[in-house]
Amino acid sequence: MPYQVSVFAENKPGKIERITGVLSKNNINIRAITISDSGDYGIIKLLLDRPQDGATILNDEGITATVKDIVAIRIKDKPGGLFEVASFLKANDINVEDAYGFMVKSHDEAVFVFQVENIKKTEKLLTDAGFKVLADNELYLL
Amino acid sequence: MYWDKDIETIDRKSLQALQLKKLQGALRRSAETPFYKKVFSESGVNVEKITTLDHLKDIPFTTKNDLRLSYPDGMVTVPRKEIVRMHASSGTTGKSTVIFYTKKDVDEWATQVARGMVATGTTPDDVFQNMMGYGLFTGGLGLHYGAEKLGCMVIPMSTGNTLKQIQFLQDFQTTVIHITPSYALHLVEAIQENGVNPHDLFIKKAYLGAEPYSEATRNKIEEQYGLDAYNSYGMSEMNGPGVAFECVHKNGMHLWEDFYIPEIINPETGENLPDGEEGELVLTHINREAMPIFRYRTRDLTRIIPERCACGRTHRRIERIKGRTDDMMIVSGVNVFPSQIETVLMNIPEVGNNYQIVLERENNLDRMHIKVELYSKMFSGDIKELDRLKKNLGEALRALITINPKIELLEPGSLPPSMGKAKRVIDNRIL
Structure with a gap:
């Protein structure tokens, strides 16, 4: 199962600059980024090609970061692509806590990344139903 | 105007004789309590040998921590059935510091407050709106009982509830308020926002307390409301508010020396300083039945004003508190x-x-x-x-x-x- 890196950040200018600077210097590629905000502070979520290294390096630089399990699946990059997955998740009563998506270079596919309570169960259900669930290496090397 | 002219203008020599007599009584009663029995025996204090006020120096200081050590009632000198009230302030390690009062103590506390209120010109004709917190905190109930004893009509509002405060100020034509300086500044704005000119209200006097504030703030409050603001001093360990009160001259607070013996010490060395010099105020409560406290380190910095006040009272004044010798903060009172x-x-x-x-x-x-x-x-x-x-x-x-x-x-x-x-x-x- 893949990981995302969650970074604690106070809500002030220069935070993203600092984080991305550290990653850039260490040649770590960002596949996706999203920010959850709670007023004074927020969590920056990063999909990195080397998540474990990324988290370690950020912590070494004094940036509070942790790795978190996520589910990533391949979906079709066309109308209704996400609806298909969302319908399946609803039918199985799986609540999506936090999610984001991005396209891949081939242009007919996209990736949907999300957080749920029971990751293993969700991955198994999706695989059994024929969805293309991405393992960690597959995701980072897209 | 006096509440009790004889005692308030008593000559210094008679006052000192009275203090010594009360001190000796308090010491004898406290020598039987678990806390002071131990303190006196460890420091070799023989209470029978305290024969002049100068001997007070031989008694060790009492600190806030001692109050915690004696929790809940290690300093109490009377049986539980004689206690009618307790107040408490929050403690650093979860344990509160608790003060107990007999019926007589509650009544004498009210007397001290009434003296102060009369010294500023308050009379039974006044309507007193008390905007200080009621409860374990002594600020609200302290002035409440004093004002009642004096005969004012008391409106026990407590803190907050600004719109009702304003309504009652108008409807009951309140003439005297008791308020923290920060709330006074907030309230005056609220009064104006409600379309009322503060000068059209009936308030003549404000007792400001529970928080440090400057002379500039007093002047501002006086000007904005069109009233006279008076400074008072107290703390729960010494009953609560009313230990010292300004008179109409607004030049230092008369400390009721028939109830307390004040000392000023060097906070570093503990040595006594002469009148007029600034240092830490140390107070001995010589009159409380339930719980006398000797040489309490208030941590408040001030000085004793030795000169006689024009009001005729012989009880010496202390100056506005300059600061603290510890890191205590006072936030919203x-x-x-x-x-x-x-x-x-x-x-x-x-x-x-x-x-x-x-x-x-x-x-x-x-x-x-x-x-x-x-x-x-x-x-x-x-x-x-x-x-x-x-x-x-x-x-x-x-x-x-x-x-x-x-x-x-x-x-x-x-x-x-x-x-x-x-x-x-x-x-x-x-x-």
Whole structure:
């Protein structure tokens, strides 16, 4: 199962600059980024090609970061692509806590990344139903 | 105008004789209590040998910590059935400091307050609106009983509820208020916002207390309301408000020396300083039945004004409190020690060891901001967890210090390191 890196950040200018600077210097590629905000502070979520290294390096630089399990699946990059997955998740009563998506270079596919309570169960259900669930290496090397 | 002219203008020699007699009585009664029995025996104090006021120096100081050590009733000299009241202030380690009163003590406390109110010209014709907190805190009930004893009509409003305060000021034609200076500044704005000219109200006098404030603030309050504001002094360990009160001359607070013996000491060495010199005020309560306290270190800095006051009272005055010898903060009238906040923070694993307390005054009300660093190892990456942590911190602090601080979660390393003497409290308030 893949990981995302969650970074604690106070809500002030220069935070993203600092984080991305550290990653850039260490040649770590960002596949996706999203920010959850709670007023004074927020969590920056990063999909990195080397998540474990990324988290370690950020912590070494004094940036509070942790790795978190996520589910990533391949979906079709066309109308209704996400609806298909969302319908399946609803039918199985799986609540999506936090999610984001991005396209891949081939242009007919996209990736949907999300957080749920029971990751293993969700991955198994999706695989059994024929969805293309991405393992960690597959995701980072897209 | 006097409440009791004979005692308020008593000649110094008779006053000192009275003090000695009361001191000896208090010492004899306290020598039987678990706390002072131990203190007197350890320091070799024979209470029968205290034969002049000068001998008071031989008795060890009592500190706030001693009150905690004697919790709940190690200093009490009377059987439980004679106690009619207790008050308490919050403690740093969860234990409160508790003061007990007999019926006579409650009545004499009211007498001290009534004396002070009369010294400023308050009479039974006055309507007294008490905007100080009621409850374990002594501020509200202290002046309440004094004003009732004097014969005022008392409106026991307590704090807050601004619109009702304004309505009652108008409807009952309140002439005297008891209020914290910060709330007074807030209230006057609210009065104006409600389309009322504060000068059209009937308020003639304000008793300001429970918080430090400057002469400039007093002048501002007097001007904005068109009233006379008086300074008073007290603390729960010495009953509550009413220990010392300004008279109409507004030049220092008369300390009721038939109830208390004041001393000024050098806070570093504990040596007594002569009248007129600034130092820490030490008070001995010689009149309380339930719980006399000897040589209590108030931690308040002031000086005794030895000169006779034009009002004719012979009880000496103390000057406006200049500051504290410890790190106690007074926020919205509540006494808070940084160590209380630290105790709460250190019990929460998600926060680091560094913290900072910032005090601000917003719209004339005190605001406490507590900045804490997140402990990286406990970071779950979940924003809901952070919001919950913030909520739990706020609730734990409010339960202990009764005020509602704003919690700011910071990244590790954003605050100055805790080594040495880190500056934990930043007070940006203009008092």
